Structure formats: C-alpha cells, structure tokens
Amino acid sequence: MHEISIMQALLEQVRALKPDGALLREVHLEVGELEHLDGEVMQTGWTVLTSGSELAGAVLSITRVPVRVRCRVCGQEYEPEDVAVLLCPNCEAVQPEVLEGTGVLLRRMAIDEPD
C-alpha cells in the first residue's frame, strides 16, 4: 500500500512544478516493474487525493517500465520474461545488476496555461 505515499509525493511535486494559475490536465508517470505498485490503487489514490482541490479531474497516466539487467559476469544486457528468473541468457550466471525497472519518474505534465 505504498501507492498512497507515492501519490502524495507526486501531488507535492506537481504542485511545486505547475505554473501558478495553470490548470493541470494530465500527469504522466513511469513506474518500474520492481516497484510492485498497483496501477488501480494509484489511480484511486490520485483521484481521492486530488478530489476537491485545484488538481481535481487531472488524468494520471502510467507507463510500466520493464526490468532490464546487466549480467555482472559477462556484461550481457537482457530483459527477463519473469522477474523471479534472472538467469543470464548468454552465460547462465545469476548475478544481475538492475539497469531499469525500479523507480517512479514524473515524465510529463500537460497543462492549460492561465489566460
């Protein structure tokens, strides 16, 4: 249930970045697969937290970022089909360094500029 903490952090961030008087239409998040964040719970959290505020009605769009790792033994980069099986397809070592698939990034906001 850390979705709500993430949404609260997002809300603060959006408020800090949005120009005064602009109307927020959409925020776009990239969410790493290893964050184990549920999209529906995030949507609910966003709706509840923005409800009745100047951000109400803004759309939250989410892109999932798959896990991508580099083998520490042979250097091969790969995207595992199953995040619980990280065997290197090249040398079969299981010493992955995670390159992508963690973190939550605010990528883009769409706003209507104030008149």
Add this chain to the structure above:
Amino acid sequence: MTDIPVVENVLKHNDEFAQLNRDALRAAGVSCVNLIGSPGCGKTLLLEKTLRSLRGEFRVGVLTGDIATTRDAERLAAYCEHVGQINTGGGCHLDANQVRQGMKALPLADLDLLIVENVGNLICPVGFDLGQDAKVGMFSVPEGADKPAKHPRIVLEAGLLLLNKIDLMPYVPFDFDVFLHDLRSIRADVELMQLSAASGDGVDDWMDWLRRFVAMKKEARAACTT
C-alpha cells in the same frame, strides 16, 4: 494544452532525506543496517538476542518502525539504552524523513551501529532508501518457500538475507530446495544465513556478520579520510 516535459524522481524528497541521513551517519562514524521482513518473521526477537550479545562490545542504537504501539521499542529497551520507536500511523514502510526525526533523539556520535527495524512488510520498505549502508532481508520458514520468488526486489537489493525459524522446519511444510533454487534464480551472489532467533542456532553467524560489517565500514571511512 501545453506539455511540460519533466524528468523527476517522485521519491526525490525521500532520497534527499536519505542522503542527509547517510551523511550524518558517516560523519558520526555509525554503520547502519535496515532490517526488512514480513510481520512475525522474527525481526524483534533477533534484535533482542543481538542487542543482548553485543552489549559491552558495540554501542548500538535502534529505531524500530511500526504502524502503531511502542511494544517493540519496549522489548528492545531491556537490552539497549538507545531505542527509538517510529509510529507510521498506518504507513506500511519507514521513509527517510521519519528515520531522520528518529535519529535526532539518538546520540549518534556515541554509536557504532544503528539498526533500523522496518515496518513488518517485505514489499513496500524495499523501495524507500533510508540512508542505510545495507539492507538485510529476513524470511522465515512458516511463511513458505515461495517468498524469494514473490519478493525479488529484496533479494536483488539485500546485503544479506536471513532465513529465520529453521527450528520449525520439521513441523511446517517448507521445501528448502525450492526456497534456495528460487532465491538463486534471482541472485547467486547474495549471502544467505539460516538461523533460529528462538533457539539461538546460527545467531552467532549473524553476530559475526555484524562485526565484520561494522569493521568494514570503519575501514572504508578511515580510507576515505586519509
């Protein structure tokens, strides 16, 4: 409609606080472990044993996180002078600012080791950097053998993994081969220690790991300052 491209980590504030914690711990010469495991996996009992054994050897501080109650802090205070309870008020993990507030009540300059006992949860705490030197992930036998496969991130990020309650293996369904196979399918090079905080089996290995950990961090700090 205007698009504003931004590339900002949503946990930026947490990570900034984590860095402040890391800097404060480093400046005070304190090594820090973030202990993460499910509710009931035995974190507090292991810490009771740990604090009792290390008394007089290390100066240890503990911050223990829970949704509510001060029960863990009360248990640990019997063995350690410097224990702080962080109540998250419903939050499923500790964040770096909560730890920062907790650290303010500890005499950091007088400590060698800070152990943060995270809120019982194997998922949410993993994504929140607290400024620790190492995350220690704790599984326990009654939880079942599938826990590493279901929680790959703690396996990927832990400096050490513990399997607690091995004394219960004869009594509960737990296939150790499956556990180990799953764990090693995620990461081959993370150390796994099997122990029972209740019976004491394997606890010395954990204690030795902590001794090595504190010594290693001290050496690294000395190398940085010379």
